[in-house]
Amino acid sequence: MALIVQAYTFLQQYAVSWMEAVPKKNSGAIRLGVLSTAQINPAAAFHPAETHPDVILYAIASRDAASAQKTAKQYKFQKSYGSYQALLDDPEVDAVYVSTPNGMHYEWAHKALKAGKHVLLEKPFTSNGEEARKLVETAQQTGKVLEEAFHWQFHPAAHAWREIIDSGKYGPIIATDSRMTASPGVPHGDIRWQYDLAGGSFMDCTYALSFTRYALHAETPVKVLSAVARPYEKDERVDAGMHTTLLFKDKRGDIVQSRVYTDLARSWVSGFIPRAWEFPAIEVETDKAVIYFYNAMMPHLYHYISVTEKATGKTTVKKQYKGGPKWGDVETSGGKGGRPSWSTYRYQMEAFVDRIKGKEPACWVPNEDSIAQMESIDAVYEHSGLGKRPSRSLEE
Numbered sequence: 154m155a156l157i158v159q160a161y162t163f164l165q166q167y168a169v170s171w172m173e174a175v176p177k178k179n180s181g182a183i184r185l186g187v188l189s190t191a192q193i194n195p196a197a198a199f200h201p202a203e204t205h206p207d208v209i210l211y212a213i214a215s216r217d218a219a220s221a222q223k224t225a226k227q228y229k230f231q232k233s234y235g236s237y238q239a240l241l242d243d244p245e246v247d248a249v250y251v252s253t254p255n256g257m258h259y260e261w262a263h264k265a266l267k268a269g270k271h272v273l274l275e276k277p278f279t280s281n282g283e284e285a286r287k288l289v290e291t292a293q294q295t296g297k298v299l300e301e302a303f304h305w306q307f308h309p310a311a312h313a314w315r316e317i318i319d320s321g322k323y324g325p326i327i328a329t330d331s332r333m334t335a336s337p338g339v340p341h342g343d344i345r346w347q348y349d350l351a352g353g354s355f356m357d358c359t360y361a362l363s364f365t366r367y368a369l370h371a372e373t374p375v376k377v378l379s380a381v382a383r384p385y386e387k388d389e390r391v392d393a394g395m396h397t398t399l400l401f402k403d404k405r406g407d408i409v410q411s412r413v414y415t416d417l418a419r420s421w422v423s424g425f426i427p428r429a430w431e432f433p434a435i436e437v438e439t440d441k442a443v444i445y446f447y448n449a450m451m452p453h454l455y456h457y458i459s460v461t462e463k464a465t466g467k468t469t470v471k472k473q474y475k476g477g478p479k480w481g482d483v484e485t486s487g488g489k490g491g492r493p494s495w496s497t498y499r500y501q502m503e504a505f506v507d508r509i510k511g512k513e514p515a516c517w518v519p520n521e522d523s524i525a526q527m528e529s530i531d532a533v534y535e536h537s538g539l540g541k542r543p544s545r546s547l548e549e
């Protein structure tokens with residue numbers, strides 16, 4: 154029964170978010186350019202931009218002009234380009250969303266900033282910490298907005314969850330345990346399996362580490378206690394799975410032990426049942442309770458935050474699809490506190506536009522946090538023996 158309720162909620166949320174009306178665009182709306190025709194584009198950028206009165210789907214670029222044209226026609230972009238550089242050379246483009254493979258994030262975000270565009274950059278931010286630092290420096294030099302598209306952190310559920318932890322009501326944090334797995338697994342040939350494109354489970358499933366660091370208000374790990382990679386069968390430089398245990402310093406300065414597990418090819422139950430229910434999640438154990446956030450990655454589809462008190466065994470459940478500690482009092486383009494139908498990506502677009510327009514966004518992923526996230530990823534890869542993900546050469 155629980156599964157039926159979950160499936161219904163999932164479908165309902167999905168359908169409602171796509172039924173959202175397209176508003177009339179305001180004068181001075183941001184002209185958005187998109188670099189690549191990635192499969193994530195409609196959910197992460199097209200739909201959020203369409204439903205925002207201050208964004209216009211202006212131009213799309215692909216390595217292949219025909220693909221760009223086809224997408225432009227389908228989503229009513231005004232222009233299409235057969236190369237990423239051609240889009241960046243268009244002075245009418247105000248901001249770009251970069252959804253190229255991971256290994257190309259640095260190159261194209263860097264070029265976009267240099268071309269005077271604001272940048273919303275897909276996760277993981279870059280291939281490694283060094284690139285992340287250089288990219289943030291470029292944003293500072295150019296004075297343009299640069300934001301990692303770590304969409305889950307913009308959703309009201311993320312804020313409600315952290316508010317419970319931060320309240321101190323359940324005592325200090327003792328340990329965390331998070332995971333993100335793909336089941337059925339990612340098909341061969343996907344960008345996620347390609348070493349040169351900075352693939353790998355710990356890069357793609359970077360959310361699990363992000364949930365952990367967000368819960369703890371942590372920077373980089375104090376220590377990597379263990380990091381064991383399960384190599385991809387076709388390229389042992391790529392991690393199909395990664396099990397790591399880290400020590401972080403939390404907000405209070407206490408040391409917390411955190412397990413993080415990522416997997417792009419999660420084994421099936423008894424070899425024939427994919428673990429479709431295993432959505433990205435994190436358990437935070439405090440002195441007095443166990444706090445669990447189910448589907449922290451895409452809480453707009455379905456989520457719950459449960460708090461089980463150790464002394465009584467009593468469990469309370471919270472859900473937050475709108476408002477909450479950060480959006481609650483904010484007058485958004487969709488009404489006060491956002492809308493229950495808004496996806497993580499739509500909340501993210503709201504904040505991105507606010508920042509470009511000079512308004513203080515309700516929430517934000519600071520660039521320093523994206524650097525710390527990439528340096529934490531480097532530390533895990535180094536400890537595992539695989540070494541941090543390499544940079545591609547950049548044509549200036």
Ligand SMILES: NC(=O)C1=CN([C@@H]2O[C@H](COP(=O)(O)OP(=O)(O)OC[C@H]3O[C@@H](n4cnc5c(N)ncnc54)[C@H](OP(=O)(O)O)[C@@H]3O)[C@@H](O)[C@H]2O)C=CC1
Nearest residue numbers: 189190191192193197215216252253254255275276277344
């Ligand atoms: N925020 C989220 O929820 C999600 C984020 N992502 C992130 O978005 C990015 C794209 O992921 P995803 O949509 O799955 O990717 P896809 O494989 O669907 O698309 C990647 C796109 O990059 C372009 N590209 C440029 N060079 C290459 C190359 N050498 N090989 C393959 N593609 C290339 C292609 O566009 P073209 O041919 O038009 O140039 C391609 O369509 C990744 O960084 C991923 O981590 C992914 C899924 C969800």
Ligand SMILES: O=C1OC[C@@H](O)[C@H](O)[C@H]1O
Nearest residue numbers: 276335339345357358450
């Ligand atoms: O960012 C992502 O979100 C959804 C996942 O399925 C995907 O692998 C990852 O790239």
